[in-house]
Every structure is written in structure tokens, then in C-alpha cells.
Amino acid sequence: MQVKIKDVAKMAGVSVTTVSRVLNGEKYVKDDLKEKVNKVIEELGYAPSQIARSLVRKKTNLIGVIVPDLTSSFYSTILSSIEDRASVNGYNLLVCNISEDIDKEYKYLNVFQEMRVEGIIIMHEKINEQIRAFIHKINTPVIFSSVKPMDQKFVSVIIDDYEAAYEATRYLIELGHEAIGFIGGDMRDITSGQNRYSGYRNAMSDRGKKLVFEHIRFGDYKVQSGYDQMKEMLSAGNRPSAVFAVSDDMAVGAMNCIRDHHLRVPEDIAVIGFDGSQLTELVRPTLTSMEQPIHEMGRVTMDVLLKLIGGETLPDGDVILKHRLMIRESSQSRSEQTNEAEETNKNT
Numbered sequence: 001m002q003v004k005i006k007d008v009a010k011m012a013g014v015s016v017t018t019v020s021r022v023l024n025g026e027k028y029v030k031d032d033l034k035e036k037v038n039k040v041i042e043e044l045g046y047a048p049s050q051i052a053r054s055l056v057r058k059k060t061n062l063i064g065v066i067v068p069d070l071t072s073s074f075y076s077t078i079l080s081s082i083e084d085r086a087s088v089n090g091y092n093l094l095v096c097n098i099s100e101d102i103d104k105e106y107k108y109l110n111v112f113q114e115m116r117v118e119g120i121i122i123m124h125e126k127i128n129e130q131i132r133a134f135i136h137k138i139n140t141p142v143i144f145s146s147v148k149p150m151d152q153k154f155v156s157v158i159i160d161d162y163e164a165a166y167e168a169t170r171y172l173i174e175l176g177h178e179a180i181g182f183i184g185g186d187m188r189d190i191t192s193g194q195n196r197y198s199g200y201r202n203a204m205s206d207r208g209k210k211l212v213f214e215h216i217r218f219g220d221y222k223v224q225s226g227y228d229q230m231k232e233m234l235s236a237g238n239r240p241s242a243v244f245a246v247s248d249d250m251a252v253g254a255m256n257c258i259r260d261h262h263l264r265v266p267e268d269i270a271v272i273g274f275d276g277s278q279l280t281e282l283v284r285p286t287l288t289s290m291e292q293p294i295h296e297m298g299r300v301t302m303d304v305l306l307k308l309i310g311g312e313t314l315p316d317g318d319v320i321l322k323h324r325l326m327i328r329e330s331s332q333s334r335s336e337q338t339n340e341a342e343e344t345n346k347n348t
Contacts, residue, residue: 003046012040061091063305064112066105068124070097072221073249073277074294075123078146081298082121089306091118100220102128109134119305125149126188141308145301146292147191148318155308156318157301159292161191164323165199165246168272168290171325172242173207176334177270180204181215181240183229183250192221196246196274215240219250226253234261241269241334248273252283255330266332267340276326285329293321 005023009016014033021029022037040046063086067075083093094117096108109131112120120140125147127135132151135142144156172180182200185193204211214236219225226245230253233239245251251273255265265271265285273280276291300319307314 003044005046008037008040008044008046011044012037060116060118062115062117063091063093063302064108064115064117064120065093065095066108066120066122066124067095067097068100069221070095072247073279074146074221074247074275074292077277077294078123078298078301081295082145082302085299085302089302091306098124100124100126102126102131106131106134113138113140119143119309121145121301121305123147124189125191126186127151141305143301143305143308146297147189150190155304155314157297157304157321158191158318159297159321159323161195162199164274164290164292165196165244166203167199167323167325168244168274169200169203170207171327172244172270172272172331173203173209175242175270175331177240177242178209178334179212179215179238179240179242180209181212181230181233181243182217183226183233183243183245183254184216184218185221185246185250187218192246193218200244212238212240214238221247221249223249223253223256226250227257228253230254230257231261234258234263239263239269241337242272242331243269244272244274246274248275248277248279248287248289251287251289251330252279255283255285255287266330267337270332270337271330273330280326280328288328288331289326291324291326293323296321 005019006016009019014037018029018033019037022034065079065082067079069075079095086093094112094115098104098108117140120142122142122144123146127149142154144154146158148156148158169180184197187193201211215233217229217232219229226249243254245254251271255271258265258269263269273287273289276289276294280287280289300321304319
């Protein structure tokens, strides 16, 4: 049978209140009683219920986190940063991977409420009316990380995704590329879907570059999706000389597809990704990427949430972090591609 606090009190010859005070580290218990109670706890192997203690203290030190896809290198990295910051501040995470299933999200939010989490972090923006009503109703602080929902009530920790995508496309244009392919994300997402596509489209338009329908594809941010969209692009003929994918995972998938079609990166097709995840240094050639400050984003998300939990009044508006382009081996100028192609033709 499970040992209960009253069993400890009975064997130690003290009240349940005294045992509770010892467990909570309260000062007003004599040293000899503390020693006696702790000895009995050890002998009986008593483990206090953390839920019960939390209810008494009205503090659980739990943070609920909704992650859309834990297989993503971006989300796994930012989650690691959040966990590090939470641990330093004495908090534990209750992480729920919804795999893009909104019904799962609503279920997990109810679990968070039952577990009395002190704060909630949400890492995607496709929230329906049921979820929107729920998070408006609860008193628990909510913060969005890496995304910005349409609802302006909540703070988001983000970068300027439109500007980042614009700069990534402009970089390829400045390398001399005319035909630039685009592998976008879910257009139901404002942040990583609509904003990044608008950045690409407007950069092309502002520089007088033609948008080619066959060079524009949309995926789901995953490696296989990048592969599949790149395959469709190559099958259409008249291939682009450069491709911009809005996630590093899709960029890696595109690179794999290019190589499987006996083409080279960047000599035949330059590739640029988005996120600056650990994948960029693991693949060969290494991947040029528009880098989000992922670790900083996780740290700042947790710091802002802790302020909300503490009742601090924050300045209006979102926290916008700086992005930067990290140039690696997967990008090359159009002139270099042309020269290498001519050299190859001479040698064949």
C-alpha cells in the first residue's frame, strides 16, 4: 500500500501538520523533530504528492508548452532553450506535441488547466475559435513564440519574417540569379506562410524579376516536403538557378532531390534556407540560411512569460528579435555557375 502522510505522523509520534511543515521546509519546527520526521520518511520511503503540495502552496512551477511538430529541427532547438531557462528559474515544462492537430491542442490546453500550469507557451498560430475563446477565458498568462496570431491580445516573441524573406530573396538576386524558385510553407500561417511568401514576391517584383508559376511550390516545412516540391519544380522543366525554401528542413529536402537528379548544389542550383537550425552545419554542402536567433528566442520567451507570471506590466507590442543571413557553401553567384558549366562542357 502507498505510504501516506498520516502514516509518517503516526510512526514519528507527531501531528500531520508537523510533518507537512518539515516537508515544506518551514522554520518553526524544532531540530530534533525535523530529524525524527525525516528519519521516518526515509524508513517508510514516503514520497509526498507534488500535486497535493502544489494545491496547498497554490504554486505548481509548471509551464505548459504546445509544439506543432517535435521532429522539426527548429522546434526541438527552441524547446531546448526554453527548457534550459525554465530549469534555471525552478520551473518544469509540460510539453505537448500536437502534430498540427488542433483537436489535440484543445485537449492539451484543458490538461494544462487541470494541472494548474502557471504559464502557457504556444508555438503555432492556427488557433480556431474554440481555442481562442479558451485562452481568452483563463487567467493563466499565455505567450506565443516564433509566431504571431491574428489575435492582438497576446505577446509574441518573433522576428520580422517579411523582411527576413525579402532580404533572403534580394541576396539571391544580387548574386545575379533571375529564375529563383520558392518553396513556401502553409499559407494558413501568417508568420511563416503568408509573410515569408510576401517577402519573396515583393523582392522579386521590386527588382523587376518575373515570377514563374512552375517555380513556386508550397509544403509543410518538413524535409520530405522540400524533396517533393523540388521534384515537381524540376519535372516542370526550365529549372531555376536558385531556390529559396522557408525552412531549413525543406531546404535540405530540396538539396537531396537536386543531387538525386544528378545536379549539384550550388554549381547547378543554389539553395538558401530559413531558420538557422543545427541542420545548416550538418549537411554537405553547408546550408546558407536566413537565421532566426533560435536560442535567444527561447530564452526571451521564457523571461517574458516569467514577468507575466509575476504580474509585471509589460510595454505594449511584441518582442521582435534581429535576423541575419548566414552565408555558407550552398549559395553561389549565377556567373560562377555559368563559368563552371562552360568549363564542364569543355572537358566533356
